[in-house]
Structure formats: structure tokens, C-alpha cells
Amino acid sequence: MKEKTLFQLNGTSSQLVVEVGDFAEILHWGKKISGSLESFRQSLYRPIPHGRLDNDVAMTTLPELGRGVFSSPGLEGHRDGHHWAPVFFLKNVEKSGDILSLTSEDQRAGLSLLTEICLDEFDVVKTRHTLINTKSGKYFVNRFANSMPLPARTTELMTFHGRWAREFQTQRQPLLHNGYQQENRRGRTSHEHYPAMVCGTANFSEIQGEVWGFHFAWSGNHRLRADVKTDGRRMMQAEVIYFPGEISLEKGESISTPWLYASYSENGLNQMSHHFHDHVRESVLADDFKNKPRPVHLNTWEGIYFDHEPEYIMEMASQAAELGVERFIIDDGWFKGRNDDTAALGDWFLDELKYPNGLLPIVEHVNQLGMEFGLWFEPEMINKNSDLYRAHPDWLLAVDGYEQPTGRHQYVIDLQNDDAFNFLYERLDYFLSAYNIGYIKWDMNREIVQPAHDGVASGCKQTERYYQLVDKIRAKFPHVSIESCAGGGGRIDYEILKRTDRFWASDNNDALERQGIQRGMSYFFPPEVMGSHIGADKCHCTRRRHSIEFRGVTALFGHMGIELDPVKEDGEEKAHFARYVALHKQLRSLLHTGTMWRTPTDDPAHQVLSVVSEDQSQAVVMVTQSAMPTHSLSGNLRILGLDSNSTYRIYILDKPKNYNDIVVFQPPWSKEGCELSGEWCKEVGLSMPILDPETAILIKAEKIS
Ligand code: DGJ
Secondary structure, eight states: OOOOEEEEEEOSSEEEEEEESSSEEEEEEEEOOOSOHHHHGGGGOOOOOTTSOSSOOOOBSSOOGGGTOOSOOSEEEEBTTBSOSOOOEEEEEEEETTEEEEEEEETTTTEEEEEEEEEOTTSEEEEEEEEEEOSSSOEEEEEEEEEEEEOTTOOEEEEEEEETTEEEEEEEEEOOBTOEEEEEOSSSSOSSOOSEEEEESTTOOSSSSOEEEEEEOOSSOEEEEEEEOTTSOEEEEEEEOOOTTOEEEOTTOEEEOOOEEEEEESSHHHHHHHHHHHHIIIIISOHHHHTSOOOOEEEOHHHHTTOOOHHHHHHHHHHHHHHTOOEEEEOSSOBTTOSSTTSOTTOOSBOTTTOTTOSHHHHHHHHHTTOEEEEEEOTTEEOSSSHHHHHOGGGBSSOTTSOOOOBTTBEEBOTTSHHHHHHHHHHHHHHHHHSOEEEEEEOOOSOOOSOEETTEEOHHHHHHHHHHHHHHHHHHOTTSEEEEOBTTBSSOSHHHHTTOSEEEOOSOOOHHHHHHHHHHHTTTSOGGGEEEEEEOSBOTTTOOBOOHHHHHHHHHTSEEEEESOGGGSOHHHHHHHHHHHHHHHHHHHHHHHSEEEEEOOSSTTEEEEEEEOTTSSEEEEEEEEOSSOSSSSOOEEOOOSSOTTSEEEEEEEEOOTTTTTTSSOOOTHHHHOEEEEHHHHHHTOEEOOOOOTTEEEEEEEEEOO
């Protein structure tokens, strides 16, 4: 037995204490404790009950069946049926700054394991394992998971579910024996199984309770689990789902798990989000885009769909510029033969029938108007009705002999096929080199079924090759901003965010639906990475109508854009677009660098979201009335995150047209403004105005002393 040593990783308010001997065990992950932890260690030795194994069984950082852990092991694999329950012994420990690196070995099995655990100043833990086959002969890996312990007081979960056009829905449930498990086999991050969850103490809320939040940074198939072991100990696990036979390591080869990101907050969900938002801003987003204002978009998709006519598109661009738009994007429909969604994916050549004079006049026109030009691609996809498929039917990601189901009439390209990979790189390279393109929207519109390369399953490798393709483009064109889109929010996670800058959160531009989607997304992502567009008066997705005020205020709280044809809009509507674009620009630096708060309300029909500037000198608050108010008089509206000792002027910045007509009178503060201390705003608040369902108001707080 090796002598045991304690290692501490310290964040700003949280701490990880890891005991390292023959193996590593996380003894404490939560609030930072002062004092000599060595002398506290003995308080945690466990009793050994009757009816179980005769020795204490630790929940190691990689739980092992061979040590007597009967819950889900961290590694399952074999070498020709042997070495299927490896047991690792620690060989080396290094601590450098806030990173702990542990090297372990199972000599018999011929396996070496590297475990990395970091805790940064934003209180975000990052951890992953790397497995190396050190012996000759293939080692097949069936499962390889990141595991984190949870204290016994974590009794509730907040998990995510969704669908196309309804992403990031949250669900609360108790954490009980046999726990919670979600499995995603859709080949992309997915709308349905967003890879994150929050475990917390009873009734944790936005502002109260301890929470342990997790985000699994992977854009493919995954499994997330939170469990109560039969002995009462709790843990969570996150792993890639490998298909049978997919991962085998030759001698010297290795495989790493994706990074699992985790954060502890003692003050509920808002503080957890602050940790993750700060971490994303500092460590996930590419430097090239960090401190630049994010340009307001006009995207052509819902304006013209596949109906492209250069003169008309130029007129759209001219009108977009008049609205204050800063980036004009031609979405789907520009390439050869793409007249509807049944054909042409793969044929990444300009459609010369639609664009007889080429793309250049349009790009130049857009640039002359002072806007960046952007273009849509869906590189990983192919239609059978395409020149590419006719030339390379063998490029499909499929298993020979089985008919592939289609999704949006399309198939997937096998990115492990080097010729296919190089072709796609060459096509993207061509367009990015030939034209002054500042942004690409990288779409992915179908789920993956039976992914295989040469007959062998390749779900995981397809995802890795996708990363490599984006990386290669990124390396050559670091100034080109990339948006990750997959039929809206089907590929939203931290690993792809390292290589992209923006997410298309949803194909649903209905302001009411967006309120829920955007709120769900805000738990792990700061507002600036969330594409949020004003859509047409009648939403294309829900066919519901919303006022321009509701659509405008809702779109303000992300990376704003417009998704319609400005040429077809009337003057009054256009004046409003221009007003919201101007308002977004005015608030952009606050919204994109500030601290976001989801404020609990007394009425579930209210949603309150605010962003407070870093120096607490100002804040903007969005109050949404999603349904009929439950009571005639709602409780007070509180504003969180202001400096308690400062005085603020509070006033309404934007409101529905009929704001004053729907009541005898609205609260006087909403007419004249008022002056309040930050402390009053947080503890007492202001009387809530009365709003019609499906409307919103925008409030500004400005520090005056
Ligand atoms: C799905 C995206 O989410 C839409 O915004 C649009 O780009 C279409 N694909 C184009 O086919």
C-alpha cells in the first residue's frame, strides 16, 4: 500500500480535496474550507458494515469493478476477452498550479491511465482521462467515463430535454436509487439530450441551495448518469457512447474522454451560471473574437428560403444596412442545383443559373454598405440527387448492404474517408479564399444512423473528424467567425464552442418559445454566444403572431439579428427593427460582458432576466409576461446583482404599445422612473406593472451615486 497524501485544488470559493495513494479519491468538492486538512482527514474514514465486502471500497476517480465497486465502472474493455476488469495503481502524481495529473497503471492488463483534474479561479473543474495501451495486441474499449462524487445531500436534479424548435427545456426530479440516465445516440449533441445537468440540495433555486453543475463537452453520442449507490453514496458519470467494436487501441495508441466541466455553487443556479459564463468567456472562446463587438446579423433564410435572385438579394442587403445591420448572410440555396431541400448537398459550387455574374458583385455590394458578408454551408451532408453522390456513392457514412433512412432527404458523408474530408476542406477553402467572407454558418440537419467506416462503427470518430475539419478551416482562417447550427440548437456544447463563436439556438423565432429556450440555454452559456433573431410578425415555426415590441426585446438578450426579408416589411415595422438594432448596439457591451441573473418571481407567468455590468454601474432587466398574470396584483419585481450601497435611477426603456391602456394606471415609477438603492432593489423591489400575456418590458438601472 502506498502512503496516502492529500492534494488540494482551490478555486475562488470552492475546493477539491483529493486523496492519492494506490488510487485517487475525491474526498471533498464543495465550499472552500480553511485549516489543516491533513488533520481533518481521519474524520472521513468509513465504517465497514456487515453483509458486504470485508474491506472499505473507495469511489475512485475511475471506479473499478476489480476493486469491488459494483456501480457503473469508469472503464469497460477487453483484450480478446481478457483484462476486462482492470485495476489501476498510481505511479506518479504531479501538481502544477491548479492542475493535478495522475498517472496509473495496470501492468497485467498493459494499460496506462492519465487523469487530469483542474479547478480554475472561476470555480470551474475540468477533468478527463486518457487510456494508453502499453502492450501488444488490440485493447477494445467499450466504455470510458468521467466520474465525479456527489455529497449525500444532493437529492434533486435539474435535467434538460427538448426537440427540434424547442431546445433547452428543463425538468426537475428527485435523485433516488437507480438514479437518472440520459442517452444520446443521434450523432450530434442533439436537441433532445443537451449534455448537462445540475444536482443540488432539496429545493435548490436560482438564488438558494447548493448545486453541482455538469457540462459534458462533446458533440456526439453520450450518456449522462446520476446515481444513488445501494450504500447511499452518490455519483455522476459522463461518457461517450461507443458503438460495439468502435474503439480498439493498438500498442502505443491512446484515447481520451472528452472534458467534463463542473462547478459547485453554494448560492443556487445563478452563481453556478456565473462560474460557467466567466469560464467560457475566459477559456473557451477564441481570442480573435473575445473583445470585439458582435455584429448584428441579417440572415436570408426565412426571408427568401431557396428563392435566390442577385438583384433582389442586393436590395435586401441595402435595406438591411439602413436598419443598422452589420453582417449580411446568404443562407441555404446559393449552390448548384439547390432549389429545395431534396437535392445538391455536397455540390459546393456557386449556382451559376441563379448567380450568372458570380458572387463577387454581391459580396462587394455588402462590403460597400459597410457590412460583413457571411455564407451558409452544411459540409458533412450529401443528397443522393447531387453530382457529388453520383461521382462518389462510396462516400456515404453507412453500413454496406443496409438502406439508410434519410433525414431531410439527406445522408451523411464519411469524414474518415480522406478523399471526402479533403474535398470538403478544399471547397470551404476555395470560398473563404476567393471572397471576403467574415462568417460562415455551419449547419448539420440530420441525425446519424449506423455510422460506419469500412463497416466498422464510427460514431465517435465521425465527431472527431468533424472537429478536425473545423480546426483546419479555423487554422487557415482564424478571422472568420463560425456559427454552429444543427437545425437550430442541435450542436451546442463547449467542445464545439472552442472552434466556433456563435450558436443558432433554435429554428423557432417565436418570441414566447424563445423566452424558454434562451433561458434554458443561459444556464451554461453567456448571452453573446446565443444567436437570437427578430423574426417575421407571423412566426414561420409556430404560425403565431407577436408584436414587434415582444420580438424585439426578446432578441436583444443574445447576439442579435434579423431573420426575414426587409424588402417585404412595411415602413412602420422597419422603423422598429432599426430601433431595436440601435438599442442592441447601445446595450451590446453590457449584455455581452455583464453578469446575468435569472430572478425568481412570485408568479410563474413572469420571467425576469437581467444583466448587470461588471462594475455594477448599470443593468438592463427584461420582464416577460408569458401568460395571463395569476393574480390581479403580482408581487414585487426585484433586481439582483446591483451594488447594495449605491443609488440607481430605474426607468423603463421599452414597453408594449398599449402599456398604459390596459389598466386604470400602471405603477408611477414606470412613468417617471425612481431612485433606489441596490439593496432595496434586491431585498424589496418595485411594484410589478400589469402586462398582457406574451408581452415584455425592458428596464434600465443606472448608478447615480
Ligand atoms: C436549418 C437552420 O437551422 C436554418 O436556420 C437554416 O439555415 C436551414 N437549416 C437551411 O437549410
